[in-house]
Amino acid sequence: MKILMKPFIILLIASIQINISQSQQTPANPPASTPATLPRPDFRFPGEVGRTYQESSPPQFPQPVQAPKGAPNIVLILIDDAGFGQFSTFGGGVPSPTMDKLAAEGLRFNRFHTTALCSPTRAALITGRNHHSAGFGSISETATGYDGYVCVLPKNCGTIGEVLRQNGYMTAWIGKNHNTPP
Numbered sequence: 001m002k003i004l005m006k007p008f009i010i011l012l013i014a015s016i017q018i019n020i021s022q023s024q025q026t027p028a029n030p031p032a033s034t035p036a037t038l039p040r041p042d043f044r045f046p047g048e049v050g051r052t053y054q055e056s057s058p059p060q061f062p063q064p065v066q067a068p069k070g071a072p073n074i075v076l077i078l079i080d081d082a083g084f085g086q087f088s089t090f091g092g093g094v095p096s097p098t099m100d101k102l103a104a105e106g107l108r109f110n111r112f113h114t115t116a117l118c119s120p121t122r123a124a125l126i127t128g129r130n131h132h133s134a135g136f137g138s139i140s141e142t143a144t145g146y147d148g149y150v151c152v153l154p155k156n157c158g159t160i161g162e163v164l165r166q167n168g169y170m171t172a173w174i175g176k177n178h179n180t181p182p
Contacts, residue, residue, distance in 0.1 A: 038158065038166045040065065066168035074164065075102065078125060080118045080176070119151065119178045126179075127157040141182050152181060 047057025077099075087096040089103050114121045119139040120131035127134045132148035134157045143151035153159065161171040 038163060040166060064168070065166065067164075068168075071169070072106070074160075074169070076125070076160065078122055118176075122179055123153065123157075126159040126161065127153065128160070129157055133157065136179070140178060140180065143181065151179075153179065 043062035045057075045060060047060060048055075050056045084090045084092060086092040086094050087099060088094060089096050089099040090108075112125065115124065115131050117139055120134075120136040123129075123134040123136035124131040131137060135148060135150045135152055135154055137149040138144075138151070140151040143149055161173060165171045
């Protein structure tokens with residue numbers, strides 16, 4: 001008898017102490033507010049341009065977007081072929097002291113719908129959309145080319161990493177991907 005294990009997802013939002021120099025923490029010109037839509041609009045010179053540089057406003061350059069001061073670090077962990085009965089973080093029998101510590105200091109979200117397949121679940125998790133809307137009605141090796149089964153994330157399904165990046169976070173995706181065409 002074969003037991004099908006759904007992908008196991010842990011989202012930990014924790015304020016972990018990181019040593020960053022003061023110059024990296026404070027932008028020269030912080031954005032006045034977060035835009036209502038992403039991507040952010042292209043930079044436009046706000047000053048006046050005259051016939052000569054003397055008749056023009058001083059030059060200005062776009063400033064990099066940075067996460068707000070005190071913004072939490074976000075760690076998103078997806079472990080395939082495991083379940084809540086595995087790790088001590090969610091009551092399982094396998095000691096997981098590092099995950100336990102992170103979860104104790106942050107938030108745990110554990111009511112995510114999985115699709116019982118890794119790539120569709122991952123696509124739904126990172127985009128916040130139904131796996132068919134994200135183009136992953138199946139795993140990428142069985143892509144058909146039809147809508148919902150292309151297995152290429154559409155541009156209208158921005159990932160959590162992209163949203164965080166456009167709001168000043170440093171992002172990385174480490175480990176198995178399986179959300180790209182074969």
